[in-house]
Amino acid sequence: MLNDVDDSFPLSEQQIALVRSVEVHEDPSNRYTVSILSCHLPLDRQLLDHAIGETVARYPVLRSCLDFAPGRDPRQVVHDGVTAPVSVVDLRDTPAQDQTDAIMDSLRAESAQPFELTRAPLIRVSVYQVRDEEFRFAVLSHPAVLDRWSLHAFYVDVLARYRQPKEGLAYCGAERPGGASVAADVDLAWWVDAFADFTPSQPEFWMTEPDDGARSGDGVPDTAATVAPSRLVVLPDDLARELDTLAIHLDVSAADVLLAAHAKAVGVATGRFDVVVGVETQSWDHTVPRTLDMLTTIVPVRLSVAPGTWAELVRRVAALSAAARQFRQLSHHRVRRQMGVDQLLDSSFACSDAGIEADLLDGEAGLL
Secondary structure (H helix, E strand, O other): OOOOEEEEEEOOHHHHHHHHHHHHOOOHHHOOEEEEEEEOOOOOHHHHHHHHHHHHHHOHHHHEEEEOOOOOOOEEEEEOOOOOOEEEEEOOOOOHHHHHHHHHHHHHHHHOOOOOOOOOOOEEEEEEEEEOOEEEEEEEEOOOOOOHHHHHHHHHHHHHHHHOOOOOOOOOOOOOOOOOOOOOHHHHHHHHHOOOOOOOOOHHHHOEOOOOOOEOOOOOEOHHHOEOOOOOOOOOHHHHHHHHHHHHHHOOOHHHHHHHHHHHHHHHHHOOOEEEEEEEEEOOOOOOOOOOOOOEEEEEEEEEOOOOOHHHHHHHHHHHHHHHHHHOOOOHHHHHHHHOOOOOOOEEEOOOOOOOOHHHOOOOOOEO
């Protein structure tokens, strides 16, 4: 290695599973995490490089690589003296209607270039200047090193340093929790047994036609060419406030209310009252500060959506979800391996209220 080793941590099961999923991903341009933020600010390349460099220096995960050497447990290795590669593309002379396509083509090409796991860092930054007073800030990262919360915090930290280079944000120096399981191995057998009699819905329920509408000879959609859909729903402010009011009344979180509605929709779509939803969960100890890292995991939650009142459903879902979180260090991939099945989840669910602070972006945010 060119850089000195600063520290190392065991990888969590979720991280290992994400590395394996990248290895088998069929589309090389869609295997990494890409986030884009619209920044309504003038671009100062030197200042932005400095802000990114300071943020990378402060957070170990941004200076990390992954060690899968034979004969030892996989580890995340932190190095000193690491800088993140930053590319800048000037699109000010490109017609406005063509700029988005140009950015997406560039990011697809960048995504097709694989990360070398043993070389830090496992992130790349691309900046696209679209106007004198606006640039797009894109981050390409390996999914095993940064979760959604961390990407949000990375943007906030960099932009705070960019706007106020002498101040920035306070460093959150919490120790990484490592790969220790919350649930003991003896509990794993019980947890797996909770899904033993469950059969997930067939993939056809969730297939959507590809853009070109590929069909077989008899006119039926070609499932080999279809993909599982993913939907991002942004709640209007008035609806979010009503959900908060309902959650307070039922003594649950707003995320529990949304998860109950999601589970009910899955039940209606599949014609069943028994569903398993993979719920995005934070795996760090909430009694210590949260640092940048891959500390998000997908916990399988078995939910009954039998007929009854919405209040009963929401409270039941909240209780089952809370009980499942004690197994948050055991990825659903491990549960599947223990069960010897290829599929366990009917659907996945993630809820986030994290938004980039408007004062960092002059009041207008992009897409995370």
